[in-house]
Amino acid sequence: MPKAQAAQPLTTPAVSPRLLWTALAVVALMLLLTYLVAFDQGAVSQSGMYLHELMHDGRHLLGVPCH
Template identity: 60%
Template sequence: MAQPAITPAPLAPPPVAKLPARAVLPWAAFFGLLMLVLLYFVGAEQGALSVFSGENVHEWVHDGRHLLGFPCH
């Protein structure tokens, strides 16, 4: 059996960049609020809880509503 003349050095793990919580928290709050607004429009924007009159929002999110399991008919 032939052995290599030079043995490869073990690879060092890549440096891990740590983000401070103060930098992440505002973005997490923003995206959390955005997700709640989107969930409202997909799940509850019709009938008595409607913010906009008419069926326009309902028609725009109709397929997403069925995909997520919300009843609408």
């Protein structure tokens, strides 16, 4: 009678590394966009209040006060 072998662990990850990095990049991009729309007030823009004015309607649409 052959000897019973121990079960081999699965080596396939539950989430692929490529999918993980893509998801992290999307989350980082969304956090940056949220910051720019909600809290920036033109501080990142080199041209003064251009970014604030560009995102102004988005702030009101999301209910974020900007005045």
